[in-house]
Amino acid sequence: MNLAQRADVANSDAPESPRLLLVDDDPDLLRLLSMRLRASGYQVDAVSSAEAALAHLAVRPPDLVLSDVRLPGRDGLALFDEIRRTHPGLPVILLTAHGSIPDAVDATARGVFGYLTKPFDSRVLLDKVRRALDVSAPRALNVGENSQAWRAEIVSRSACMNEVLEEARMVAAGDASVLIRGASGSGKELLARAIHRASVRANQPFVAINCGAIPEALLESELFGHVKGAFTGASTAHDGLFLSADGGTLFLDEIGDMPLPLQVKLLRVLQERAVRPVGATRARPVDVRIISATHRDLDAAMHEGSFREDLYYRLNVVRLTLPSLDARREDIPLLAGHFIHSLSEKYGKTIHGFAPEALEMLVAAAWPGNVRQLYNVVEQVCALTTTPLIAATLVQRALRTPAVEVLTYAEARQRFEREYLTQVLKLTGGNVTDAARLADRNRTEFYRLLQRHTLTPAMFRLADEADDVAATGRP
Known part of the structure; x- marks a missing residue:
């Protein structure tokens, strides 16, 4: 050859x-x-x-x-x-x-x-x-036993959440910018991390920043970096989060709180795919995927002039909306059990779960703080419980709900009968014949009911006569 x-x-x-x-x-x-x-x-x-x-x-x-x-x-x-x-x-x-x-x-x-x-x-x-x-090309993440690995941190079995996750999985395959809408505490960063793990950038950095938690004077340097001596206190150079996330994903949480001057600079970075640190004379190329999130209505903010329209369209290529916890109540027992598993280790306790009444309280409660609030409640009861099953009183205390009187069936029935007989006798002025007819009972049975609850017709006749005297002013 x-x-x-x-x-x-x-x-x-x-x-x-x-x-x-x-x-x-x-x-x-x-x-x-x-x-x-x-x-x-x-x-x-x-x-x-x-x-x-x-x-x-x-x-x-x-x-x-x-x-x-x-x-x-x-x-x-x-x-x-x-x-x-x-x-x-x-x-x-x-x-x-x-x-x-x-x-x-x-x-x-x-x-x-x-x-x-x-x-x-x-x-x-x-x-x-x-x-x-x-x-x-086929990816190992999407087949076999790893098929759910990308969303492992998101605990859910509700239909509305599964729809969002399926959309997120499809979005992850591309490189389009994603805007996640959802109330505070609904898990926007968890969803952003899941998208990153399902993408081709999974082995590169995931960097997150809350745009509303950092003062405007510091946010520019935190995002874009600065050179040494760029401003008072800049004793060393700082790369910034865009460069730290190069090749990976940058998650901009609460993007709706970003000041307008910084919105202009962010737009320039997205357009030019290059970032110029504060005080630098040259821009540095950067490759990041942007996932942003907000609890604000950006459409309204854009029309009010507090959010730039051109930046909005850059960020809102694909929009995902997370449901509130109230919209996925079937997930509450699942989430609570998941949190107990990790928190029982943290507090060194053997905790098997919630008593039935306690779990019912969790499912029925209002959750304005969403999953974050649920986690806080579960952590509080885990820290305080002294028994393997968390009692309803601890959940009630954590939820800060007023005390609820729980009666047995017999007690509730007895209370109802007494209140019912009282109302009927008041209505008839103590006339047993009329009261028995209204209650659809014979006089003998009605008298037995009165005796059981220590009630006498005379009590209501006297009350009725007293009302007449009060009305006429004459005995």
Whole structure:
């Protein structure tokens, strides 16, 4: 076997590199992109229209499609719709000019893997292509016994929560920005972490910050970093959270509380994919996926002018809404049991669970603080309990509800009978015949009931006569 034959054999055993289909009517850009991608080891087919792309797909399906949004004839969005219909698993990346960003954002919400704004950096392009190809390949996380590993921290069996989690799993496969809506304490950060773990960025950093908990003067430095000497007290350089999360996910909690001046700077970072630390003269490239969350109504804030519209559309590519705990009450026993398991270890106690009455109180209670409030209540009763089963009195105390008198069936029945007989005799002025008729009982049985409760008709006749005297002023 000669050298050429040996080379052919080696090449036949090597895995074939991914094939990309480029669609753009700009011949110069098409040629430049083809050169860059081929130099990175990809096979590239290039066409100038959506019709040519569809013809190519029918003959030789690629592993990924990169298409301009604005094309002659059928545009890139129509091409994407057709690809999704005929090749639903094929990832698509859209190339957009600034004027077509809203269209691209809309398409991302419908299933496009992502979009790049022209002009874009080669490194960003290659990284986006790599991530899209990774997502299109089978992932161990989605099969076998690890299928639920990504959402392990979220304890739920309710239908409404499972719908949100299924949406989150699908969103995780792409790289679109996600906005999580939900009341305080409903678990927005847990959902953000779950999305990160289910994504191709799972092995990279997950960094979280509460935008409403840090003063505006410090928030800029915390997000974007600063150089040494940038301001009084900046004795050393600080990278900031964007750079700390490079390659991974940055979670911006309570984004609705971010001051307007910082909203402008955040928008610039998202547009340029580069961050300039405070006091620096040069920007540094950064690659992060943004997941943001808020309990505020950003639509209303945007219309009031307290939240920028352009930033809103950048962040709100995909929206997920977490239900309140009141909307998923079937999860309360499950969550309470889950919390007991960890808290019993923390407090060094043997706790088997809640007494039935205690659990009923938890399920029936109002939970304005959602899952966070439930955790606090369970922790308080775990700290105070001296028995393996947590008593209802401890739950009542933790919930700060007024004392509830619990009667036996016999006691409740006796109380009802006495109150009923009293009302009937008051109504008839102590006339037993009339009272028995109203109660649908004979006089003998009615008298036995009066004796059982130590009631006499005269008590009510006297009361009735006293009322008459009071009304007329005469005895």
